[in-house]
Amino acid sequence: MRRIAVLDAPSNLGLRPPTATSVPGCAKAPGALRDHGLLTRLAARDAGCLTPPRYDPGDWRPGDGVAHAAEIAAYSRALADRIGAIIDGGEFPVVLGGDCSILIGSGLAMHRLGEAVGGRIGLVFVDGHSDFRHPGNASYVGAAAGEDLALVTGRGQANLAAIESRRPYFRDIDVVVLGIRAQDEYRLDLQAAGIVTRPVPILRAEGAARSAQWARDQLVDCAGYWVHVDVDVLDPAVMPAVDAPDPGGIAFPELELLLTGLVESPHCLGVEITVFDPDYDPDGRYAAEITSAVVSGLAPVRSVTARPDLIAARRDLATPPKTGAAVAESRAAREVAEPVAPAAASAAPEMPVVVATTPKGPLVVATTPEVPVVVATTSEVSADIPEPDAADVTGVLDPEVAASAEPDSSGTGEVGAEPEPVLAIDDLAPEQESGDEESGDQESGDEESGDQESGDEESGDEEAGDEEARSDADGGQSARVAPAVPEVRLLTRPLGSAPMLDSDPLPATRPGMLRPRPPADPPAAGAFTTSTFGSGPAIPPGVA
Template sequence: MVRSFAIVDAPSNLGLRPPTPGSVPGCAKAPGALRDHQLVARLSARDAGCLTPPRFDPGDWRPGDGVCHAAAIAGYSRALADRIDAIIDAGDWPIVLGGDCSILIGSALAMKRRSGPDGAHGLIFVDGHSDFRHPGNSAYVGAAAGEDLALVTGRGQPDLTDIDGQRPYFDASRVAVLGIRDGDEHRVELTASGIAHRTVPQLRAAGAARSAEWAIDQLGDVAGFWLHVDVDVLDPSVMPAVDGPDPGGIAHSELQQLIRVCASYEECLGMELTVFDPDYDPDGEYAAAIVETLARALA
């Protein structure tokens, strides 16, 4: 299938905690770093611009106050959904460059808006973590990037789970998770919630390409689906430039296969890439590796 790509920057870091007191997460620099390695040219993509996020400013937020930056994230999510809708309506395939995982809320809202008589939309969630923290399983929430899967399946505070009355953006039965670690604390709850998932050892045992096919099968009969890719699914030996590197991840070649198979389906309406932090990549080698993986996967 020949696709016409459109790349849009979504450099929001609103879903993360400060790396150190008073500092700002560096993942907002990711789109620029990837563009510096010729991502737009490598994919012969249309430049769909940059959606500038609100300022990262926790202010007087304290644990127990709910999700930090919630109002700003909600507003940004609406704007991102508008941008994704416009790209798809123009006949292009959106590639959204984050930013942290909270940008999934905007992508999910765009998918929910497109659901209708022809059916609902699904989500393939490729991530090193389940991101399923919510008030029902944690004493405190606060960083939306660690809660995004819970939020887009309707678990959490209404100003983020029910934007424009669209809760839930994805039904749990139409979500498949790939690449979480064996020790993920929410694996049991994912199963109980009806969210299909494969850990890295399970993915590797079946093979990356077959695991991608399996994940798509788990979505059932959907009108379309979105692909979320958090680069912390990669092992820190090849991708340490993330905010939460955990050992036991996959290789670039496996991520390439996952993206290639998912994107080969006509029902795949677009993808996002999140959590790469150029502050941990002073020589640009990890940005170059991400661009190479995307270019090979989407060629």
């Protein structure tokens, strides 16, 4: 069971002034409806009132864009916050406008909600006018209440159509328009945009209840939908108290059936009522009619269960993720709760390390317990000694041992100074894949032969290095030779225990990028190839 929460949004910023010396009276609508017992009859919670900025069009002229744009944008953000808070509480928001520009705030709230649940939110637009005027189909714009559908579908100036860089708030295919007049000025633009409509003649021919079901069927791919109701959808014969009455509308019983059919689904997220102007209702009878229609139409809301997935998604979105400090604190708390036994701590031998700083960064490997710690920096390593290739390392380092080594970046050789970035050998190791046994044996054989050849090359490099060192010594120049690196013991790590990445790997480390290439076909007889092993493309004879 959902409880209704009524929120007043008495904004008239989206309308033109009715006269040169007056302001639109729709800001009085929430008070007029409350005076007729709307909250009591709905058994609703009073969610308060969001006071709008001052109405002052100033010296606005055609071509200046939407009037009150900055004020409407700020008000829409605040309204979206209030609507989101109501939904977070598991309640059903009923927003009392105000003019149709409050749809921008509702649309912003729905876009936030869609982002939280990972789905799209739809819009059922019940209005006597399409409100689809925008710079692409009109010479100028000015009143947001006549452009609200265009703005929430991403058409118009960015400070209203793309608040918080969200554009559009509703996609065209997620919008259903009900109740526009058959001769609406922008009906062809709606059709071209792919927005489905059901004008009043078709709505009446099919029936209000079936039209509501039809609208819900159009939004089956959405995670939910919002309902916008402009009371000028009613015929002026029964509702003249609006800013732009237009003949050919529906009656109050049809509006009640529409509302009932739309809100009886748990996917309906809320309703807004707009454009009623009490200035044209001096005796209050039209306010009483609207109140009765809203109470009757929203009766099914109390029998529908709130959707816990929306509440949970909003709660998860509002919960800030744990930072590195928070994770460290939780880890320290676990260590305090489960202290290590003294015997076990003393039994664990200290693991010395060897740290060699290379142009790519320090290289950290684990050694046997019998070998002391050796730290060598680039200032102590001769340029004649080849740089160790991390891709030749076939083991995996112990992360705890690597984290305990802190080489001195100043080159003094002292441990405990500020560490330099550690070269991650795991990221450089080629990825191995399982395949057929025959292909696996063949690849392993190729790798063994490659290891033998690389070993021959390394021995050749060592002999060349010895000869160069002797020649330098004969010439009277002393060469600084790095201390001998002791034999290392590489620690293995079980499969599947590699650390998780916070983002996608770089293109150079994506699976398959470092996989050994399969041997190419042998070259044709008499052909010359650029590769010793026949892996390169063959060059025909006679080509330079």
